[in-house]
Amino acid sequence: VIRPALAFALLLLAAVPAAAQDLLLTNARLVDPHTRTVRTGALLLRGDTIAAVLDAPPVGYDGEVLDAGGRWVLPGLLDLHVHSYGNLSPWGVESLGTEAAARRMLYAGVTGFLDLFADEEVIFALRDRQRTGGLLAADVHAAGPLLTAPGGYGTQMGLPTRTVATPDEARRVVADLARRHPDVVKFAYLPSEPGVVSMDRTTMEALVRATDSLGLRTVAHVASWEGVRDVARAGVTALTHLPLTPLPADVAALLRAHGTAVIPALAGEFGRTDLATPPWRDAPLLAAVASPAVLAAYAAPDTSPDTLGTAPGGALQVRRAHRAAVLAAVRTLHEAGVPILAGTDAGVMGTIQGFSLHHELALLVEAGLSPWDALAAATTGAGAFLGERVGLRPGDRASLLVLDASPVDSIRHTQAVAFVVYRGRVVDRARLLGDGAADAGLPLGQALVDSFASDSLRSALGTTWRVYRDEAVGGASTADVRVSGGTLHVEAAIRPGPGGFGFVELALPLDAAEAPRDVSAFDGVRVRLRVLRGSLALKLRTAEVTNHDHPAVLVGPSDAVQELTLPFAAFGPLWSPPVPWTGRRVLGIALSVGGAAAEEVAYEIEELAFYRDEAP
Ligand SMILES: [Zn+2]
Numbered sequence: 313v314i315r316p317a318l319a320f321a322l323l324l325l326a327a328v329p330a331a332a333q334d335l336l337l338t339n340a341r342l343v344d345p346h347t348r349t350v351r352t353g354a355l356l357l358r359g360d361t362i363a364a365v366l367d368a369p370p371v372g373y374d375g376e377v378l379d380a381g382g383r384w385v386l387p388g389l390l391d392l393h394v395h396s397y398g399n400l401s402p403w404g405v406e407s408l409g410t411e412a413a414a415r416r417m418l419y420a421g422v423t424g425f426l427d428l429f430a431d432e433e434v435i436f437a438l439r440d441r442q443r444t445g446g447l448l449a450a451d452v453h454a455a456g457p458l459l460t461a462p463g464g465y466g467t468q469m470g471l472p473t474r475t476v477a478t479p480d481e482a483r484r485v486v487a488d489l490a491r492r493h494p495d496v497v498k499f500a501y502l503p504s505e506p507g508v509v510s511m512d513r514t515t516m517e518a519l520v521r522a523t524d525s526l527g528l529r530t531v532a533h534v535a536s537w538e539g540v541r542d543v544a545r546a547g548v549t550a551l552t553h554l555p556l557t558p559l560p561a562d563v564a565a566l567l568r569a570h571g572t573a574v575i576p577a578l579a580g581e582f583g584r585t586d587l588a589t590p591p592w593r594d595a596p597l598l599a600a601v602a603s604p605a606v607l608a609a610y611a612a613p614d615t616s617p618d619t620l621g622t623a624p625g626g627a628l629q630v631r632r633a634h635r636a637a638v639l640a641a642v643r644t645l646h647e648a649g650v651p652i653l654a655g656t657d658a659g660v661m662g663t664i665q666g667f668s669l670h671h672e673l674a675l676l677v678e679a680g681l682s683p684w685d686a687l688a689a690a691t692t693g694a695g696a697f698l699g700e701r702v703g704l705r706p707g708d709r710a711s712l713l714v715l716d717a718s719p720v721d722s723i724r725h726t727q728a729v730a731f732v733v734y735r736g737r738v739v740d741r742a743r744l745l746g747d748g749a750a751d752a753g754l755p756l757g758q759a760l761v762d763s764f765a766s767d768s769l770r771s772a773l774g775t776t777w778r779v780y781r782d783e784a785v786g787g788a789s790t791a792d793v794r795v796s797g798g799t800l801h802v803e804a805a806i807r808p809g810p811g812g813f814g815f816v817e818l819a820l821p822l823d824a825a826e827a828p829r830d831v832s833a834f835d836g837v838r839v840r841l842r843v844l845r846g847s848l849a850l851k852l853r854t855a856e857v858t859n860h861d862h863p864a865v866l867v868g869p870s871d872a873v874q875e876l877t878l879p880f881a882a883f884g885p886l887w888s889p890p891v892p893w894t895g896r897r898v899l900g901i902a903l904s905v906g907g908a909a910a911e912e913v914a915y916e917i918e919e920l921a922f923y924r925d926e927a928p
Contacts, residue, residue: 388423393655409826414449420666424451479518580657643680815906846913
């Protein structure tokens with residue numbers, strides 16, 4: 313039986329032979345979050361859009377056909393809160409780069425994401441490259457930098473922010489940023505956090521008005537109910553995170569009245585414990601997208617302060633109270649008609665790029681949303697937020713997730729990925745899990761890594777030094793990092809958390825997109841430096857090492873600046889068996905200090921370069 317609405321599409325098909333790029337997906341159970349129905353039918357995909365939704369294959373169609381075998385077909389999932397640099401595990405930072413992270417997301421059925429804070433030079437370039445067709449990975453949408461107060465939240469993370477202190481400055485910064493076409497403008501507003509510097513309310517309101525007047529959406533990072541009320545009244549498009557205390561009686565109606573959407577990011581808030589616990593710990597999709605070192609880190613006994621305190625009134629009990637409060641708030645907001653959107657905060661402790669969206673959906677259902685509501689939060693709702701056509705209607709984008717089991721029966725079934733369709737084509741998922749070997753093989757055309765000539769953390773390679781600290785693993789180490797007079801000065805106070813390691817690490821990617829680079833044409837690293845106090849590990853981060861134990865050389869104190877010529881053979885692991893050095897998959901250079909004890913470390917570097925032995 314052909315429904316009247318479909319007759320026109322069918323007639324067209326009968327009259328016009330299949331176009332070269334057509335794909336007909338037949339025998340599918342179509343899971344449509346718009347109509348909240350599941351019905352058996354077929355989808356005709358033409359280019360990157362859905363051309364027709366059919367009850368049965370059209371007569372006379374002679375293009376490519378894919379039998380879905382009665383599987384469940386839904387729009388590809390969207391994650392609206394991502395930091396796509398990689399993963400943070402209890403053992404440290406796994407820097408994948410946005411491109412590899414986006415491939416892992418696509419493998420997991422997350423066909424698009426919104427990065428909410430990254431190095432703007434890197435993320436906008438990658439996004440624009442993808443939009444011109446150069447990247448098989450989840451669609452990249454990006455905020456670029458975080459807007460925050462000078463010295464405020466986010467300025468400590470080793471990523472370039474844009475700071476605003478006054479309403480005038482907010483207008484100027486927004487106008488300047490708008491030239492790069494951010495998909496949203498993200499800012500931090502933390503007016504009542506003890507010890508945290510925040511922009512004031514007037515500045516925040518000017519920022520939102522300026523963004524709004526340019527037709528751009530805003531996402532506010534908040535942490536208190538006062539912050540939630542202020543940003544809603546100011547007219548933000550969405551806020552992300554929810555305070556960890558019970559929802560005050562007035563807030564649901566206030567958000568509803570202002571049309572404010574909420575991206576609660578539950579996976580980032582509660583993933584640390586869940587990833588270490590069945591059923592999440594044992595999920596096959598987790599094992600597929602997370603690297604062995606990251607899995608091992610979560611499987612190791614949890615010594616974080618959050619879970620050590622098992623006494624009544626201890627940290628664990630407080631954590632459970634937070635979880636109950638936040639899930640109850642999500643439910644109340646949803647029932648009041650506040651749009652709840654799916655985002656994970658992927659990149660923070662407790663998240664895995666690609667996997668955590670499935671965790672988020674389950675947490676939304678745990679909070680009290682129906683599976684349909686949760687699916688809408690990651691598909692049609694998220695698409696509406698981004699201004700994208702997401703759904704199973706003609707004209708919607710042809711990025712689809714095909715499942716072996718019904719996500720309406722159990723939201724956990726979103727993990728049962730049979731295959732993924734991206735922009736109208738079935739994706740070779742196995743290839744996506746490779747680490748981007750296709751991008752390597754580019755010889756590094758330049759021996760000089762950095763001579764700190766620019767008086768900034770921008771290197772001679774055009775990439776930027778990032779400062780990583782141990783905050784996320786319970787440490788309180790601090791660092792003063794300056795570049796002046798052609799020298800990088802670092803003074804670090806290492807303060808490990810209970811039972812953990814303290815560290816301060818400066819890491820420089822060799823490639824702006826953080827792809828591995830081939831440095832096998834060189835013979836080693838030459839460095840002019842002086843360690844004043846403690847010991848410095850100079851590391852070569854390679855994609856061939858997956859346990860964070862990258863080849864390193866330890867340098868101790870000296871009375872004067874020394875020039876060290878370090879052949880690659882001098883670099884070795886600090887605690888694990890050596891991995892053979894090829895030099896073909898090098899991600900970057902890192903300067904790492906720290907350990908299990910509190911200490912003060914200081915060092916200065918004047919120049920870092922790869923070198924080649926002269927021919928004899
Ligand atoms: Zn975040």
